[in-house]
Amino acid sequence: MTGERGVRRPGRVLTALLCALTAAGLYGCSGPGPSEPSPTPTTAPATPPPTRPATPTGVSPFTGLPARPAPVLAVKIDNVPAARPHTGLGAADLVYVEQVEGGVTRLLAVYSSRLPDLTGPVRSARESDIALLGDFGRPVLAYSGAQSALNPLLRAAPLDLVTESGAPQAFRRSPDRPAPHNLYLRPGAALAAAPGAHDARDIGFRFGPAPPGGTPVESSTVRYPAARYTFTWSAADRAWRVAMDGREARATDTGPLTPSTVVVQRVTVRPSRFHDRLGSVSPYSETVGSGTALVLRDGHAHEARWSRPTATSGTTFTTPAGAPLPFAPGQVWIVLAPTP
Structure with missing residues (x-):
């Protein structure tokens, strides 16, 4: 019953009958009075996107292992041959590999479950780090500095920034390395200098038993213009051994x-x-955005797809059929490899 012009309004008995049917869920009744205009048709509101399921209590969303809630610390790590071996990388929950100038790479190590005494060598931030860390809430980003044009973007991002100039107590210089490969971070002091950092939260990863299928592989190599990573399966370790530019990658404090x-x-x-x-x-x-990926776990390679609609929506990894592709619990490396 719309009450539109040129249409005879129903009598009171019919109106009452229709509204009674409305109450029973059998008919619609808008109920406008004689002088009210017709209601304007509206489209149904869009269905909100589903929320990501919460990470189980007591489990790290970054490793799938037992962990207590703790702030997130991201550290930009040097990775040219003169910066190796690194310190503190074995304690990281996540390690991202990013291409920088000259075709070489740097690492972004993310800590929450465990903190080493030292980590480094620490180097400068890049614009890619801002978007990459957008889903972590408000993490601490520790770095050696950045070019002046990038500083306003870093300061505007949801990051707690820790640098040697702002928090000298969180850094130390090693006498055993030449500059600029001699700057190391004290993670505990870095978090103390940024008390507003958010605890670890779900960033889209899922952990669990290996999916069916996959291709057995002994090793897999990723090449950049001036760098090379090889990951070799170690059945004894139940993990992948990392080699950088043909040499085994080690941490000074924890080994391979x-x-x-x-x-x-x-x-x-x-x-x-x-x-x-x-x-x-x-x-x-x-x-x-979205694209393809290769997930290496348990001595197998699984073709996958990744999706991250926005910088705060998390990155999901799925099988080609669209099912979640779980990771093996433990440290995760994300190698941001150029699309061929």
Whole structure:
């Protein structure tokens, strides 16, 4: 019953009957009075996107292992040969590999479950780090510095920034390494300098038994223009041994690096609007969007797809059929590899 012009209004008995049917859920009744205009048709509101299921209490959303809630600390790590062996990488929950100027790479180590006494060597931040960390809430980002044009973006991002100039007590210089490969971070002091950091939260990863299928592999290699990573399955360790540029990667405090899961996430690597002091343009790895990936776990390689609609929506990894692809519990490496 719309009450539109040119349509005879029903009598009171019919109106009462229709409204009674409305109460029974059998008919619609808008009930406008004689002088009220017709209601304007509206479209149904869009269904809100489903929320990500909460990580089980007492389990790290980054490793799938038991852990207590704790703030998130991300540290930008140098990775040229002169910076190796690293310190503190074995304690990281996550390790991201990013391409930088000259075709070499740097690491972004993420800590929450455990903190080493020291980690490093620490180097400068890049624009890619801002989007990459967007889903962690408000993490601490510790780095050695950044080019002046990038600083306003870093300060505007939801990050608690810790640098040597702002928190000298959180850093130390090693007499055993030449600059700029001699700056190390004290993670505990870095978190104390940024008390507003958020605890670890769900960023889209899932952990559990291996999915069916997959291709047995002994090793897998990822190449950058001037760097090479090889991940070799170690049945004894139940993990992958990492080699960088043909040499075993080790941490000075914990020995060989042995992630349980390695994700080769194929991304677009494009020039950014920033460059280093020599004029080399900084690459930007696009981690918002979707694409293909290769998930290495339990001695098998699984083809996958990744999806991250926004910088705060988390990154999900699924099988080609769309089912969640769980990681093996333990340290995870995400290798942001250029799309072929």
